[in-house]
Amino acid sequence: MISFFKKNKNHPDFWKDYERKFQHKLPELIQDVRFVVLDTETTGFDLKKDRILCIGAVNLEHNNIEISRTLELYIDQETFNPDTVKIHGIIKNEDLNTLTEREALVTFLNYIENAVLVAHHAQFDIAMINHALKRLGLPKLKNKVLDTMVLYRATRINSNLIDQNKHYSLDEVAENLNISVKDRHTAAGDAMITAIAFLKIVAKLNKKDKGKLKHLLQVN
Amino acid sequence: MFKLAVRIYFKMKNTIAERIADFLKRFPPFDLLKPHQLLDISREVKVVYVQKGDTIFNQGDEGHSQFYVVQKGAVAIQRKENGQTDTLDKCDEGDIFGLRPLFAKENYMISANAEEESILYAIPIEIFQPLIKRNYRVGQFLIESFASNTRNPYSREHRGKLYTENEIQEDSAPELFELQPVQYVKNIISCTKNTAVSTVAKLMSAKNVGSVLVVENEIPLGIVTDKDIRNTIAVGIYPIDIAVEKIMSAPVICYAKGLTIAQAQVAMMKHKISHLCITKDGTPNTKVLGIVSEHDIIVSQGNNPAVLIKAIERANKSKVLKAIHERIMHLLNGYLQQNIPMTHVSKIMFELNDATIKRVIERSLEKIKTPPPVKFAWMSLGSQGRKEQLLHTDQDNAIVFEDVPENKLEATKAYFLELAKLVNKGLNNIGFDYCPADMMARNPNYTLSLQEWKKQFTEWMTSPGNDEILLCSIFFDYDISYGDVWLTNQISDHIFKLSENNQLFLTALASSSIRSASPLGFFRQFLVETNGEYKDFFDLKKRAIMPITDAGRVLILQHKIKNINNTAERFEKLAELEPQNRELYLSCSYTAKALLKFRTKQGLLHNDTGRFIELDTLSKEEKIKLKRCFKTINDVQELIKLRFKITAFL
Known part of the structure; x- marks a missing residue:
């Protein structure tokens, strides 16, 4: 405990608040766990150069998604980038509040607490967020992470006839799981589709209920 | 810092709430609300996911603080009376239910159960109630839906009486026809x-x-x-x-x-x-x-197969086809209860499924608009190909199309893949699940020209490894569902030519057919699954149905008999061809039918594919019957071992 505080002496309060949330152990059963399903829109795929434009996230507890607890953050861009034009359009047209990267991260950490994070191709979204944290001189996210791509792959039967290492796009997963994809390509819309996909995948992986979180983490 | 977060939280844009509002405004009574009211409601919605069979609330439960709108799926509204459960209504996309707490602080008088995997929007009563008071028409609509949700067959009949003595009765629910109350002519001469x-x-x-x-x-x-x-x-x-x-x-x-x-x-x-x-x-x-x-x-005999076939041929919406399919399941259930011979049942079910598949293909062709560039055939594989698909199990299918010049191959294939995608999706909408191994025509590996298919079979049959044998066993049992029979006959001829004097292939097929050993352990107890989702369940498909099917296939192939795909029929033919083994083959034929019936009954009982069986739920008689089937499987496997001399390989 002593070394724990020592190490973080210089971090701002919001980070300390966030860290403190992890003193509680996560519930054992999936149905009791709080998940935050998220998606980020970015200017590109370069972790160093590119920036997050928007973070969308939904809150998932007991098989329920509460719309009032949806998170949708739009981030100011320091430099002009042609890829950001579309999102600027949205911001301008709808007269949206934008945040600095720092404000967005503060809000985000305050929102996620110690929830298990879920995303499609999660590695990328998490890495983008971790790089943003790094720019503020902060450590990486401490949350457990689940990737719906990997989980979906585990629902496919184990057969030599299908490629075990195939990558499934969110569109493919949605089509196979019969999810309508009207909201594609907004961060919040994608987060919602991912959340529904996640629910369906978990149902497939745990036909007998009372599934445990650790089994999902093992798949990943 | 915390203050900042709160400030943003309230000013936030909510794309999802907008989408929910878009959905809700298509349905009454939400279409009567103003956009900002709808958005306010949508922001407070809870999206609820339920699996097939889940209960949303039970009769007698305390009222929830919310009512529900079905976004996707289907929910059955049921009432239990004197130990009997009646389905009063079925809610699908856009329907509302669970309205009682909106009007009265009472416990639910009905139960709501998910008939399919469903997504529901739960709307908080606290938010919605003020709107009802302000908008008379919204309230009126809700009261009417509330009344119709809770109606029972009696009130339905009485309702007619309010208007006129001679009113024709409403269409009754698609229950088993014979058990429905008879409809009588009230206008007496x-x-x-x-x-x-x-x-x-x-x-x-x-x-x-x-x-x-x-x-x-x-x-x-x-x-x-x-x-x-x-x-x-x-x-x-x-x-x-x-x-x-x-x-x-x-x-x-x-x-x-x-x-x-x-x-x-x-x-x-x-x-x-x-x-x-x-x-x-x-x-x-x-x-x-x-x-x-x-x-x-x-x-009025609505569930008569002939009437159903006509209805399928006329159906113009997948919703209609889906409803017809539910009636088919009622018919099947009735047949099984009445102990109608399995041969007859499977033939009728095959015809109904076949008509459905044909209709889906026709409709997909209409959607594409351009006619097919060349002749093609749609092949149903696996259980539908063997005329053994009674329940809705997975769809397995493939397309063969006429050979085209090299430079046109790609475009032609693209057309048929497009078609396949539509058909696969259409079938999925009706209830034929996607094949988990992707053995479907939309997979580019299984939509091929005649030449390509011949080449494919040659590859599989000349170097038969485990995967190749598995593919052969799936693709050998095909039935043409739509299109040009000449194409599929060409494939059949090719297969027979290849298997002739191909001892290597036949032996490989034979040894794969006895891979699943007898499902009985040393003490004659059942061998159950030892791990995975179905631990301690008995896998009826893998341990009983597949072995008997595989045995039938390899034996019939040896005799070069084509166009018999049904396992029971294959064994009947074998009994005719080999009088010395007549007894065994006839009991194999019986076993194939008995297992199919068993699986179907289990599936109807548990509303699933019937593949996995919980042994504790079986009666002693059922267990004995099953064990008798296994003895037959064991005997025919012994015969295959001897005939194809494969003991040495094991």
Whole structure:
């Protein structure tokens, strides 16, 4: 405990608040766990150069998604980038509040607490967020992470006839799981589709209920 | 810092709430709300995911603080009375339910159960209630839906009475036909006992009916039918102007309403009559309510396979096809309850499934608009190919198309893949799940030109590894569902040519067919699954159905018999070809049918594919029957071992 505080002496309060949330152990059963399903829109795929434009996230507890607890953050861009034009359009047209990267991260950490994070191709979204944290001189996210791509792959039967290492796009997963994809390509819309996909995948992986979180983490 | 977060939280854009509002505004009563009201509601919605079979609330549960809208899926509204569960209503996309807490602080009087995997929007009553008070039409609509959610078959009947005595009854729920209450004609053609026969005959012609009821003070005295007039007047026993009383059949056979169709049919057969009279208390001493004729029963026979086929051919929406499929399942359930022979049942189910697949393909072709560039055939594989698909299991299918010049191959294939995608999706919408191994025509590996298919089979059959054998066993049992039969015959011929004198291939196929050993352990106990989702369940498909199917396939292939895909039929043919093994083959044929029936019953019981069986739920008799099947499987596997000399390989 002593070394724990020592190490973080210089971090701002919001980070300390966030860290403190992890003193509680996560519930054992999936149905009791709080998940935050998220998606980020970015200017590109370069972790160093590119920036997050928007973070969308939904809150998932007991098989329920509460719309009032949806998170949708739009981030100011320091430099002009042609890829950001579309999102600027949205911001301008709808007269949206934008945040600095720092404000967005503060809000985000305050929102996620110690929830298990879920995303499609999660590695990328998490890495983008971790790089943003790094720019503020902060450590990486401490949350457990689940990737719906990997989980979906585990629902496919184990057969030599299908490629075990195939990558499934969110569109493919949605089509196979019969999810309508009207909201594609907004961060919040994608987060919602991912959340529904996640629910369906978990149902497939745990036909007998009372599934445990650790089994999902093992798949990943 | 925390303050900042809160500030942003309230000013936030909510794309998802906007989408939910877009959905809700398509359905009443939400279409009556103003956009900002709708958005306010949408922001507070909870999206609820339920699996097939989940209960949303039970009769007697305390009211939830929310009511529900179905976004996707289907929810059955049920009421339990005297130990019997009645399905009152079925809610699908856009329907609302669970409204009681909105009107009264009472416990639910009905249960809501997910019939399919569903997504629901839960709308908080706290938010919605003020809107009802402000908007009269919204309230009115909700009260009406509330009433119809809770209606029962009795109130449905009474409702008609409020308007007119003679109203035609509403379509009844697609339950098993024979057990439905019989529908009777309320508009009775009647006369008094003193009416002259000639007058009665004129009345019959004018009203185009085959019978006239003779009544007095609304009490039935007798009935006159075409047949009575023929047997008395026409043959000259009585003159034509005699009082009808002399020739009528009396007393009239009477029943109370609520009589089932099956009972009505039996009663007619027993009394050798074609009309029954429905009276208030079921005796000839009370008021006449209506007449049931044999003819009406036949016409109304909604779940008759012939009627269903017609309905499939006319269906223009997947929703309609899906509804028809539910009726098919009722029919299947009825057949199994009545112990109708499995051969007959599988043939009828095959035809119905086949008609459905054809219809989906036709509709997909219409959607594409451009006609197919060359001839093609749609092949159903696996259980549908073997005419053994009774329940909705997975779809397995493939396309073969006519050879085209090299430079056109890509474009042609692209067309058929597009078609395949539509058909696969269409079938999925009706309830044929996607194949988990992607053995479907939309997979580019399985939509090939004739030449490519021949090459593919040559590859599989000349270097038969485990995967190749598995593919062969799936693709050998195909049935053409649509298109040009010449193409599929070409493939069949090719396969037979390749298997001729191909000892390597036959041996590999044979040894794969005995891979799943007898499902009984040393102490004759069942071998259950030892790990995974179905731990401690018995895998009926893998341990019993696949072995007998595989055995039938390899034996029939050795005899070069084509066009018999059904396992039971294959063994019957084998019994004919090898009289020395007749006994064994006939019991194999019996086993194949028994297992199929067993699986279907299990599937209908648990509303799944029937593949995995919980042994504890089986009766002793069922277990003995199953064990008898396994003995047969064991025997035929022994025969295969000897015949293909594969002991050495094991």
